Amino acid sequence: MRTSELTDPTSTAEGLPEEEAPPRRRAAVLRELGWMPLAGFAVVAFVIVVAALAPWIMPHDPLVSTSTQRFAGPSAAHWFGTDGYSRDVFSRMLLGSRVSIFVGFVVTATVLLVGGVLGLVAGYAGGLVDSIVGRIVDVLLAVPGILLAIAIVAFLGPGIQNVCIAISIHQLPAMVRVVRGATLSVRKRPFVRAGRAVGMGHTRLLLRHIGPFVLGVAMVQATLGFADAVLYEAALSYLGIGVQLPEPTWGNMISEAQSFLTRQPLNAIFPGLGLTLLLLGVNFLGDGLRDVFDPEGRYRS
Amino acid sequence: MTIENAPVPAPLAAAANGRVPLLEVRDLHKHYRVHASRWGGRAETLRAVDGVSLTLYRGETLGLVGESGCGKSSLANALLMLDPPTSGQVVFAGQDLTRMNAREMRRTRRRLQVVFQDPYSSLNNRMTVGQIVGEPLVVHRIGATATERRDRVAQVLDSVGLSARDARRYPHEFSGGQRQRIGIARALVTRPEVVVCDEPVSALDVSVQAQVLNLLQDLQEEYELSYLFISHDLSLVAQLVDRVAVMYRGTIVEQGDVRAVFTEPAHEYTRKLLAAVPGRRSRDRP
Numbered sequence: 001m002r003t004s005e006l007t008d009p010t011s012t013a014e015g016l017p018e019e020e021a022p023p024r025r026r027a028a029v030l031r032e033l034g035w036m037p038l039a040g041f042a043v044v045a046f047v048i049v050v051a052a053l054a055p056w057i058m059p060h061d062p063l064v065s066t067s068t069q070r071f072a073g074p075s076a077a078h079w080f081g082t083d084g085y086s087r088d089v090f091s092r093m094l095l096g097s098r099v100s101i102f103v104g105f106v107v108t109a110t111v112l113l114v115g116g117v118l119g120l121v122a123g124y125a126g127g128l129v130d131s132i133v134g135r136i137v138d139v140l141l142a143v144p145g146i147l148l149a150i151a152i153v154a155f156l157g158p159g160i161q162n163v164c165i166a167i168s169i170h171q172l173p174a175m176v177r178v179v180r181g182a183t184l185s186v187r188k189r190p191f192v193r194a195g196r197a198v199g200m201g202h203t204r205l206l207l208r209h210i211g212p213f214v215l216g217v218a219m220v221q222a223t224l225g226f227a228d229a230v231l232y233e234a235a236l237s238y239l240g241i242g243v244q245l246p247e248p249t250w251g252n253m254i255s256e257a258q259s260f261l262t263r264q265p266l267n268a269i270f271p272g273l274g275l276t277l278l279l280l281g282v283n284f285l286g287d288g289l290r291d292v293f294d295p296e297g298r299y300r301s
Numbered sequence: 302m303t304i305e306n307a308p309v310p311a312p313l314a315a316a317a318n319g320r321v322p323l324l325e326v327r328d329l330h331k332h333y334r335v336h337a338s339r340w341g342g343r344a345e346t347l348r349a350v351d352g353v354s355l356t357l358y359r360g361e362t363l364g365l366v367g368e369s370g371c372g373k374s375s376l377a378n379a380l381l382m383l384d385p386p387t388s389g390q391v392v393f394a395g396q397d398l399t400r401m402n403a404r405e406m407r408r409t410r411r412r413l414q415v416v417f418q419d420p421y422s423s424l425n426n427r428m429t430v431g432q433i434v435g436e437p438l439v440v441h442r443i444g445a446t447a448t449e450r451r452d453r454v455a456q457v458l459d460s461v462g463l464s465a466r467d468a469r470r471y472p473h474e475f476s477g478g479q480r481q482r483i484g485i486a487r488a489l490v491t492r493p494e495v496v497v498c499d500e501p502v503s504a505l506d507v508s509v510q511a512q513v514l515n516l517l518q519d520l521q522e523e524y525e526l527s528y529l530f531i532s533h534d535l536s537l538v539a540q541l542v543d544r545v546a547v548m549y550r551g552t553i554v555e556q557g558d559v560r561a562v563f564t565e566p567a568h569e570y571t572r573k574l575l576a577a578v579p580g581r582r583s584r585d586r587p
Contacts, residue, residue, distance in 0.1 A: 194484075
């Protein structure tokens with residue numbers, strides 16, 4: 001920023017409210033946010049790296065018995081102990097983190113793309129298009145979240161692909177609402193009118209002049225949606241209608257360990273801790289992003 | 302004579318002598334539905350523009366004055382087809398804009414531009430000045446190469462009193478007056494014939510107002526522009542325009558040569574408007 005370079009003698013009309021404050025310095029923004037978003041970012045980045053490298057850094061094969069002892073506690077060979085089939089819990093968690101991260105990213109990308117387009121078009125076009133999209137969103141919102149996801153998976157059958165579809169459909173309404181609201185308010189701003197006066201088409205106005213202003217709040221919504229997707233995948237897998245055993249996910253690991261909770265509680269506690277940490281991390285990060293992009297909380301869904 | 306029932310005078314025939322009408326507004330109406338409540342209640346119609354006829358001749362400046370809320374900006378938006386009018390015609394260079402399809406209208410906008418009131422919110426603050434001013438060229442496919450477009454942007458920035466180096470900077474780095482120059486550059490870059498100036502200086506400091514007005518006058522000569530100059534400030538209009546139309550409650554109550562209208566107003570509302578100009582009353586009443 002080079003605000004000091006003003007040489008023209010014309011002065012600013014004082015007292016005029018500025019539409020949007022000039023971008024703050026990056027360092028100042030970071031200082032204002034505090035440590036929580038940074039910690040969140042660190043946790044999320046760590047889990048992503050671990051998930052990406054899992055097949056190469058797993059100390060044992062997570063699918064077969066690699067110990068002589070069932071339900072063993074933590075040891076040098078098996079950091080998180082072993083489970084009921086004497087498999088290595090640490091390796092299973094590493095492999096399971098891939099499912100969480102995969103579902104998180106796929107759902108977030110799908111929702112951002114589909115919900116973003118629907119919200120932009122509904123908010124920009126208004127009228128009949130807006131009404132139709134609005135009614136669809138209302139119908140989806142009328143069904144409680146987990147029930148909707150269960151119904152969809154029950155209908156489509158289990159498996160990671162259908163889990164992604166179910167969670168995406170469940171998350172769509174919130175994204176559409178947020179993006180539609182932001183689009184409505186940006187659409188009314190004079191520079192969009194100026195763009196029309198210049199002779200721009202709808203595509204250019206949407207992509208170049210409205211899209212960039214909507215992207216911030218959409219990203220915040222997507223980040224919070226990522227946490228939601230991780231949690232729902234775990235819940236569906238816990239209920240046995242998500243990713244199927246023996247392929248491990250944190251959700252079905254908890255479910256499997258539940259029957260032997262008195263014998264070896266650590267088998268459930270470790271994946272539970274992993275989930276808690278990841279979800280906290282994503283939410284801290286999301287809150288930080290929201291403070292940057294939507295400080296007044298205008299578009300919260 | 303009451304103000305409400307005033308007849309709409311026809312455009313002065315004298316002013317038309319030997320001159321070419323470039324933009325003609327014929328019996329333009331813009332009505333808005335106003336609902337008393339969401340459910341039920343009588344839907345009322347607000348006649349923001351209620352049968353306005355205006356003619357802008359090539360090379361002249363036509364002023365449009367009136368108090369705020371009288372429909373000036375509604376008229377501007379309607380004749381620019383930003384808010385399509387309810388009825389009436391807008392004939393620009395022989396073509397009726399109200400009958401154009403979206404594609405033809407977009408193409409016509411190259412020749413019919415507008416400068417907006419608020420120099421802050423009418424510029425996209427995430428784009429550089431070069432992108433803002435150059436975008437109309439991209440939209441209208443003017444200039445074969447990026448270099449050619451950049452040269453043209455530099456040239457128009459120069460003629461509005463900015464420098465070519467400013468193209469790389471962002472709007473928030475500029476003052477209000479400078480921003481309005483950017484808005485003017487954006488309007489002029491496609492070489493339009495008509496520029497609608499919708500209160501172009503009312504958001505600026507008084508000292509800056511004069512500079513921007515002088516610039517508009519210089520540019521009129523340089524680019525052979527015709528202006529429709531909308532303002533609530535009668536003293537500005539008196540300096541700048543050739544003819545003036547006085548708008549009140551959606552209709553034109555009086556129009557004609559600016560000196561004639563301002564020295565011998567025929568309509569009661571014009572007299573009231575003139576009497577309200579600060580500093581003027583004391584001169585009129587010894």
